[in-house]
Amino acid sequence: MDILLAGAIFAVVFAGVLVLLSERGTEIEQRQYITRRMIRPADEFDVNITRKRAPQATPLLSLLLKFNPVRKLEQSMWQAGIYSRVLDALLIIVLLFGAGWVLGQTIWGDQTFALLSALVLAAMPIVFIRFKRKRRMKAFNNQLPFALDLIKSSLEAGHSLARALQVLVGEFADPLGTEFRTVLEQTRIGLPLGRALEDMLQRVPEDDLRLFVVAVKVQTEVGSSLASIVGRLAEIIRTRQRLRLQVKALTAQSRMGGLVVGLLPALVLGAFSLIQPGYTDALFYDPTGQKILKVAVGLDLMALITIRRLLRVDY
Numbered sequence: 001m002d003i004l005l006a007g008a009i010f011a012v013v014f015a016g017v018l019v020l021l022s023e024r025g026t027e028i029e030q031r032q033y034i035t036r037r038m039i040r041p042a043d044e045f046d047v048n049i050t051r052k053r054a055p056q057a058t059p060l061l062s063l064l065l066k067f068n069p070v071r072k073l074e075q076s077m078w079q080a081g082i083y084s085r086v087l088d089a090l091l092i093i094v095l096l097f098g099a100g101w102v103l104g105q106t107i108w109g110d111q112t113f114a115l116l117s118a119l120v121l122a123a124m125p126i127v128f129i130r131f132k133r134k135r136r137m138k139a140f141n142n143q144l145p146f147a148l149d150l151i152k153s154s155l156e157a158g159h160s161l162a163r164a165l166q167v168l169v170g171e172f173a174d175p176l177g178t179e180f181r182t183v184l185e186q187t188r189i190g191l192p193l194g195r196a197l198e199d200m201l202q203r204v205p206e207d208d209l210r211l212f213v214v215a216v217k218v219q220t221e222v223g224s225s226l227a228s229i230v231g232r233l234a235e236i237i238r239t240r241q242r243l244r245l246q247v248k249a250l251t252a253q254s255r256m257g258g259l260v261v262g263l264l265p266a267l268v269l270g271a272f273s274l275i276q277p278g279y280t281d282a283l284f285y286d287p288t289g290q291k292i293l294k295v296a297v298g299l300d301l302m303a304l305i306t307i308r309r310l311l312r313v314d315y
Contacts (some may be wrong), residue, residue: 073126078203080132081175089125097122108284112294136175137206141241143176144208148234155227161216162193179204195218208237247313259305265300 010026019042074086100121104114147168154164164183186196196214211233219226239246273280285290 011060016036065225073129075202076126076129076133079205080129081136081178082129082132092125093122094231096124109291110290113290116297137204140175140204141208141237142181143172143207144206144212144236145234145241147172147176147180148212148230148237152227152234155230161226162187168271208240211236251311251313255311258304259313262300262304262307265296 011138058275070086070090073089077084077086077089086314099120100118101114103121104110107117108114113186150171151161151164151167154167155161159167160250165180165184169177169184172180173175182203183196183200186199187193191199194213194217196268197216201209212230215229218224219229269283283293
């Protein structure tokens with residue numbers, strides 16, 4: 001009966017995932033959704049491009065806004081290019097948590113393992129969103145230097161910045177083309193160009209794009225040559241990208257070693273469970289073995305997190 005219940009829950013979750021992925025809509029609907037959700041009154045928020053902390057009304061309000069998980073999940077979905085409702089994602093997370101709990105209780109009959117399996121399954125949509133977000137941000141950064149070269153050429157040819165952005169939208173695909181198309185649509189309905197670029201910085205929170213937004217704001221206030229600034233900025237971004245690739249190449253061996261060391265115990269345990277199940281029965285069904293397995297899982301997770309933190313390079 002428990003297995004049938006777990007299978008039913010998995011079927012419902014699988015159907016929900018398919019519905020979520022199939023309701024992403026066309027590109028026009030996505031742009032309309034972003035434009036509708038991202039345009040707010042001018043006094044509601046302001047993007048601080050200098051990374052300074054904006055003044056808040058009260059410390060409690062600042063804390064609530066900082067740790068609002070639903071708002072952060074919605075922003076992550078925007079940045080990942082998933083334009084479904086955040087309630088759909090929350091529903092899938094809840095269903096996966098329940099399915100994982102039933103599955104853990106059915107297989108192991110232990111509260112701790114049931115909670116662990118529930119948390120693992122519930123984290124899968126968040127991991128998927130973060131993966132999509134990371135891949136989309138990487139694709140945007142790869143397109144950005146070439147887009148800046150095109151903007152520089154258009155400005156040197158005598159076009160305005162708005163016309164240069166129109167040319168850029170026609171030449172580049174998603175995600176860069178889609179984001180700048182949203183900027184143009186926001187300017188057509190009356191939003192200033194600087195504010196529209198700041199809204200795009202909310203959807204694409206990348207330092208390279210932040211430099212471009214700063215350059216446009218400086219040119220608007222000071223009146224310097226934007227073409228030369230954009231050309232120099234493209235060179236700086238390419239230098240930063242080369243440095244990022246060098247750091248990634250130098251730390252590749254250590255990252256792979258940490259991943260192998262962290263996953264090796266789980267792989268060996270899984271192999272023994274398939275080849276000779278009697279060797280691992282004591283870990284899953286004996287109370288002392290379950291305690292040892294819980295400690296081992298905790299230490300393994302701590303090792304993975306520690307290695308990841310040690311290999312993180314901030315520059």
